[in-house]
Amino acid sequence: MSTLAVRNLAPRIRAVSQLPVTRNVPTSTRLLGSLSGKAQLPIGSSPSNSAGISKPTTLDSRVFPVHYSSSSYSATSHPSADLQATDISITFPSSPAQSITLPYIWLRDSCPCPSCVHPSTRQKLHRTSDVPLDIKPKRLTWVHSLDKDAKWALEVEWDRPLWKHDTGSTGVEGHTAAAGHVGGEGHRSQYSERWLKTWSDESKVKERNQDSALSMIPWLAKDLAEEGGKSKLFFSYNEVQRDEKALLGALKQLTNYGLTVLRDVPTTITGEWELEKVANLLSHVRETFYGPLWDVRSLAAARNVAYTDLDLDLHMDLLYFENPPRYQLLHCLRNRNVTGGQSIFVDALQAAQTLWKEDREAFNLLATTDVGFHYINDGHHLAQRHKTIVVDPSSDPSSSSPPKITAINYSPPFQAPLPSSTPPAFYQALQKFAATLRRPEGRWEYLLKEGDVVVFDNRRVLHARRAFSGGSNGASAAGKKDAECNRWLKGCYVEADAVADRIRVLGTKLRVE
Amino acid sequence: MSTLAVRNLAPRIRAVSQLPVTRNVPTSTRLLGSLSGKAQLPIGSSPSNSAGISKPTTLDSRVFPVHYSSSSYSATSHPSADLQATDISITFPSSPAQSITLPYIWLRDSCPCPSCVHPSTRQKLHRTSDVPLDIKPKRLTWVHSLDKDAKWALEVEWDRPLWKHDTGSTGVEGHTAAAGHVGGEGHRSQYSERWLKTWSDESKVKERNQDSALSMIPWLAKDLAEEGGKSKLFFSYNEVQRDEKALLGALKQLTNYGLTVLRDVPTTITGEWELEKVANLLSHVRETFYGPLWDVRSLAAARNVAYTDLDLDLHMDLLYFENPPRYQLLHCLRNRNVTGGQSIFVDALQAAQTLWKEDREAFNLLATTDVGFHYINDGHHLAQRHKTIVVDPSSDPSSSSPPKITAINYSPPFQAPLPSSTPPAFYQALQKFAATLRRPEGRWEYLLKEGDVVVFDNRRVLHARRAFSGGSNGASAAGKKDAECNRWLKGCYVEADAVADRIRVLGTKLRVE
Incomplete structure (x- = not known):
């Protein structure tokens, strides 16, 4: 949060504001820049002219007066700023010099001062749409930054207030009342060097949000091994519970690869379910019509192939939802005296990228053709395309690298009849995709052990189960007690947002420590 | 579910299968159609030739033999079927005659028989990609349908099996083992008239899924009144609990308009929260970092403007999530001795459609420009665009009516700085949208009464709250007990899928009763 924190600079602002806002600069003020409102006309000290005192130039009569000064108590090298028609161009005295160009309207809208972003709630106190399109700086000043990671801050005094919309037309007026002088004449914004460098640069904004820790890495089975052959997938539940670094490792494994296994999770079947604790360690349980937690056991008259001992082909869960749950957890409570029942996982994201490389037309058909999924059974009627x-x-679409894929929807067992107008080429495209998914190099097969919790990204990783025998199956299971069940998984779903939240917070914390 | 149910026709299928699959039709079989494999060549009896017996025509030598017959015990009028290169054209003997054309591959893939769709789980037992692209009918027969809503069924015997992928390459083989003769030579599919008419027609598929009960109706405040001036928004909680028709009405009000109010919901603040029951009546609680249920009360050092007595401008909740929750519930537990605090709701979908009509360029900019939202506070770091x-x-995009809008994302208080590269025209577009949202005719303003639960669609309806005074606010609230709180809302979020599920199930049930 410190990146946004700009402490209250009121005393200094008052000091600077004593400077008369005119073209005649008092001799008591040590100017580090010059004046101009002309588009493209460079003004201000260049990096090599760090303490360059220059006289105000004559302003173009069409533009507003600009008073461009440093604070009076420092003369060390500071960035320079050039005013253009609608932007400020800032050059940082680095080697090589780094320049950024920022629109006035963007700067005013993004003002991080405590009157524009509430210091306690961190909420923005004006609307982007409250900023006049033609707002311009009236005075620029380089001041010492109070942000510990930056030396200088650019102070901008604006030439006009924000728009206000009265209660009669909006029904809402409060933020102006709440924020005091927001919208007042001559609002001063301060932007530290670090703030300017971060928010002007997409890659730095992504870094700030730790996008790389959250990004999806497509994988084949071989990519799940570390150097030396050890699998990346397994984490000790004990360790993850007591060591934040281990927890961060497991969470990043999940977001990057969409697959991880926690080991030695207690399999107690009386009292509270440990799976709920695991879910809360990662995120929050997302309840569905299957309940908050659900069981995978073979049953007579099963309402789902999962609840049999049959083979269960590669699929995703709940695609008949508008927003299918992101992560699925399966806790192996019992797996004894059973033959078969291996779990299989395939990264459909990797397969989609492969298809993009091998058959662009097939890829595009899969990206543009609707497939319906439904669950119409057992007192429910869910349907979604x-x-x-x-x-x-x-x-x-013209890029030479695969487009960003946000999700895959592939679940043959839950497909509704396709629209009858589905183009014939789609069937061929789907066959190519299915063939890509079948490639042995993409498949990670594993027999869950009691105490394992496998967690996977249900929006990109397909799961399947081989048939098994020896589990309490069919009618014979009906009379059995829980403890007598030979094969029993307990499952639940969780959403992605809390996982990303934890990764960012832990990432920041562990970097700092 | 009955629309999909095709009962086991094994005895009849066996009877029909005794017909030799050759071009020479035995005289013992009463033919109601003729043979052809030629593209575009009409075959079979026309509607006006209901019992028309015709001799087999000579088949084009390039095509497979087709045996097209009725079952032997009926001669009443049945639809006709023409075979084309890749499709069957079916004409129903209605007035005027209704024709549909269905691709072979689509028909085979969609076979609703118990070997292709599991009778208990209702899951599909083969993959669309298992159907050979060049599959064709070998024999067509009109038989009496066992579907009570249809007289005839088209039986198709297919010329080749589905593809099988062995365990070595897929890791999954089971559905073939499970389904018996799926994939076998000469699989027979049966499609009732009703099935054919439903699944060949997009509008009927939508009707089946009750899309109109779920569709979003854009509104202005005046549209929330029934004829006679009574508001559509209010439902008695008592009635909704005991009368499924009332419940269906409230749910449809919510999906259509994105806004409804349940009245007289018990406001007990000891023991279980009634709001949880309301949430479970509609859907399932979606827990977030605010907890499963949360409180809106004014607090000292609030982490959210909501938890103050300040005005709270039009916004949506949790846009820093990947999938913000669909519905929000707010239960007014206390509202006494308070001035102000009215709730305001605006349909942003209506505003977006208005913008589309008035300024297409602005609409397109809002539909293509990223806006970031974040919550970086209080031990959390959430961010999303x-x-x-x-x-x-x-x-x-070239249609003359507004495109389908699936969600609006508008929440100024939670906006992050925009990307600095945001085009200048976007600011102007956002101002137009904000101005549209401010129009008084779009605003529904209401002071929540104790016992009200307002439910609204957080993906399309904006909410706001006027400032209030007299609630237990600021530091003075800290020492107060719950019962002494003057203004207290309890809230939670629920997802859309279960709401749609309930609407469809109740809709089917109440139509049938």
Whole structure:
């Protein structure tokens, strides 16, 4: 949070505000820049002219007066700023010099001062739409930053207030009342060097949000091994509970690869379910019509193939939902005297990227053709359509690398009849995708052990189960007690947001420590 | 579920299968159709030739033999079927005659027989990608349907089996083992008239899924009144609990308008929270970092403007989530000796459609420009980007009616600084949208009464609250007991899928009763 924190600079602001806002600069003020409102006309000290005192130039009569000064108590090298028609161009005295160009409207809207971003709630106190389109700086000053990671801060005094919308037209007026002088004439914003460098640069914003820790890495089975052959997938539940670094490792494994296994999770079947604790360690349980937690055991007259001892083909869960749950947890409570029943996981994201490389047309068909999924059984009627491959609409279709894929929707057992108008080429495209998913190099097969909790990303990783024998199956299971069950998984779903939240908070904490 | 149910026709299938699969039709079989494999060549009896017996025509030598017959015990009018290169064209003897054309591959893939769709789990037992692209009918027969809503069923015997993928390459083989003869030579599919008419027609599929009960109706405040001036929004909680028709009414009000109020919900503040029961009546609680249920009361050092007595501008909750929760519930537990605090709701979907009509360029900018939202406070770091208007990518941009809008993302208090590269025109577009949202005719303002639960669609309806005075606010609230609180809302979030599920199930049930 410190990146946004700009402490209250009121005393200094008052000191600076004593400077008369005119073209005639008092001699008591040590100018480090010059004046200009002309588009493209460079003004201010260059990095090599760090203490360059220059006289105010004549202003273009069309533009506002700008008073550009440093604070009076420092003369060390500071960045320079050039005013253009609608932007400020700032050059940092680094080697090589780094320049950024920032629109006035963007700067005013993003003002991080305590009157614009509430110091306690961190909520923004004006609307982007309250900023006049033609707002301009009236005075620029380089001041010493109070942000410990930055030396200088750019103070901008604005030429006009924000728009206010009275209660009669909006029904809401409060933020202006709450924020005091927001919207007042001559609002002063301060932007530290670090703030400017972060928010002007997409890659730094992503770094700040730790996007790389959250990004999906497509995998084949071989990619799940560390150097030396050890699997990346397994984490000790004990360790993850007591060591935040281990927890962060497991969470990042999950977000990056969409698959991780926690080992030695207590399998007690009386009292509270340990799985709920695991879910709360990662996120929050997302309850569905299957309940908050549910059981995978073979049953007579099963309402789901999962609840039999049959083979269960590669699929995803709950695609008949608008937003299928992101992560699925399966806790192996019992697996004894059973033959078969291996779990299989395939990264459908990797398969989709492979398809993109091998058959662009098939990829595009899967990204644009609706497939329906439904669950109409047992007192429920759920139905939803999805594209098989969900491509981020911001992706550039002409790019030479695969577009950003946000989710895969592939679950043959829950498919509804396709729209009868489905183009014939779609069937061929789906066959190619299915063939890619079948490639042995993509498949990670594993027999769950009692105490394992496998966690996987239900929006990208397909799961399957081989048939088994020896589990309490069919009618014979009906009379059995829980403890007598030979094969029993307990499952639940959790959402992605809390996982990302924990990764960012732990990431920041562990970097700092 | 009855629409999909095709009962086991094994005895009849066996009877029909005694017909030799050759071009020479035995005289003992009463033919109601003729043979052809030629594209576009109409075959079979026309509707006006209901019992028309015709001799087999000579088959084009390139195509497979087709045996097209009725079952032997009926001669009443049945639909006709024409075989084309890759499709069957079926004409129903209605007035005017209704024709549909269905691809072979689609028909085979969609076979609803108990070997293709498991009778108990209702899950599909093969993959669309298992159907050979060039599969064709070998024999067509009109038989009496066992579906009570249909007279005839088309039986198709297929010329080749489904593909099988052995365990070595897929790791999954089971569904074939489970399903018996799926994939075998000469699989027979039966499609009742009703099944054919439903699944060949998008509008009927939508009707089956009760899309109109779920569709979003854009509104202005005046549209919330029934004829005669009574508001559509209010439902008695008592009635909704005991009368399924009232419950269905409230649920449809919610899905159609995104806003409803349940009245006289018990406000007991000891023991269990009634709000949890309300949430479970509609759906399931979606827990977030605010907890399963949370309180809106004014607090000292609030971490959220909601927890103050300040005005709270129009916004949506949790847009820093990947999938913000769909519905929000707010239960007014206490509201006494308080001035102000009215709730305001605006349909942002209506505003977006208005913008589409008035300024297409602004609409398109809002549909394509990323806006970041974040919550970086209080031990959390959540961040996400969304488009302000989310347009269904299947929408036709050249259509003369507004595209399908799946969600609006508008929440100024939680905005992060925009990307600095945001085009200047976006600011103008956002101002137009904000101005549209401010129009008084769109605003429904209401002072929550104790016992009210307002439920609204957080993905389309904005909410706001006027400032109030007299609630236990600031530091003075800290020492107060719950019962002494003057203004207290309890809230929670629920997802959309269970709401749609309940609407469909109740809709089917109440239509049948």
